[in-house]
Amino acid sequence: MSEENDGKKFMFVNRRAPYGTIYAQESLEVVLIAAALEQDVSLLFIDDGVFQLTKGQNTEGVGMKNFSPAYAALGDYDVSKLYVEKESLEERGLTLDDLQHLTWEDEDDDWAEKDSIRLISRDEVKKLIEEQDVLLSF
Amino acid sequence: MAILHTVNKSPYEKTSLESCVQRSDAGAAILLIEDGVYAALAGGAKAELVKAALADRKVFVLEPDLKARGLADQALIEGVESVDFDGFVDLTTQYDQVNAWL
Numbered sequence: 001m002s003e004e005n006d007g008k009k010f011m012f013v014n015r016r017a018p019y020g021t022i023y024a025q026e027s028l029e030v031v032l033i034a035a036a037l038e039q040d041v042s043l044l045f046i047d048d049g050v051f052q053l054t055k056g057q058n059t060e061g062v063g064m065k066n067f068s069p070a071y072a073a074l075g076d077y078d079v080s081k082l083y084v085e086k087e088s089l090e091e092r093g094l095t096l097d098d099l100q101h102l103t104w105e106d107e108d109d110d111w112a113e114k115d116s117i118r119l120i121s122r123d124e125v126k127k128l129i130e131e132q133d134v135l136l137s138f
Numbered sequence: 139m140a141i142l143h144t145v146n147k148s149p150y151e152k153t154s155l156e157s158c159v160q161r162s163d164a165g166a167a168i169l170l171i172e173d174g175v176y177a178a179l180a181g182g183a184k185a186e187l188v189k190a191a192l193a194d195r196k197v198f199v200l201e202p203d204l205k206a207r208g209l210a211d212q213a214l215i216e217g218v219e220s221v222d223f224d225g226f227v228d229l230t231t232q233y234d235q236v237n238a239w240l
Contacts, residue, residue, distance in 0.1 A: 020147070058210070060205075061201070
């Protein structure tokens with residue numbers, strides 16, 4: 001874990017719905033690059049960004065690539081912090097149950113499976129943003 | 139003249155739907171496509187826009203766009219009708235003109 005602790009704190013701020021624009025998919029690409037470079041990566045989902053994590057996405061009818069399974073792979077890249085703003089979910093009539101159940105395995109805790117999605121309030125988002133070394137907005 | 143209005147932007151990010159609802163006449167139809175489908179969610183804070191339109195206009199939502207976004211099982215606002223791509227084509231023939239709110 002030492003390499004990870006030496007890395008800067010990168011947070012990806014996701015504010016767009018998937019598919020309508022390319023932002024969500026582009027964000028995921030850069031997240032995977034940052035993770036491969038062993039930085040301390042986290043993702044924040046606010047506004048329409050919360051729609052990126054809905055479960056059951058099926059793009060067969062629209063001829064686009066369904067990139068939502070990639071969120072489930074983030075845990076394998078040591079990306080285990082996906083912050084979702086509670087107020088954004090509620091405004092859109094969604095709850096945590098409408099999102100994918102994403103997990104990671106904690107090697108410091110006998111590989112226990114833990115939830116990656118952390119529901120936080122708008123006030124907590126303010127503090128979280130302040131704690132970052134690098135913010136990347138999509 | 140009856141117009142089919144299409145809206146492809148999320149009502150939480152853009153004012154396209156609001157502009158459309160305010161400026162479309164009775165007897166018109168509004169078809170929600172792409173990110174516009176998020177406006178059809180029953181529990182959403184922007185549900186009032188679609189409800190207001192439903193008073194004297196028809197509101198449709200494109201089912202393949204709902205499915206792509208993982209919303210196939212979500213409750214939609216009562217009165218909103220789902221259509222597939224064939225239904226989309228039928229609508230364009232049933233109305234005199236198509237107007238896209240981008």
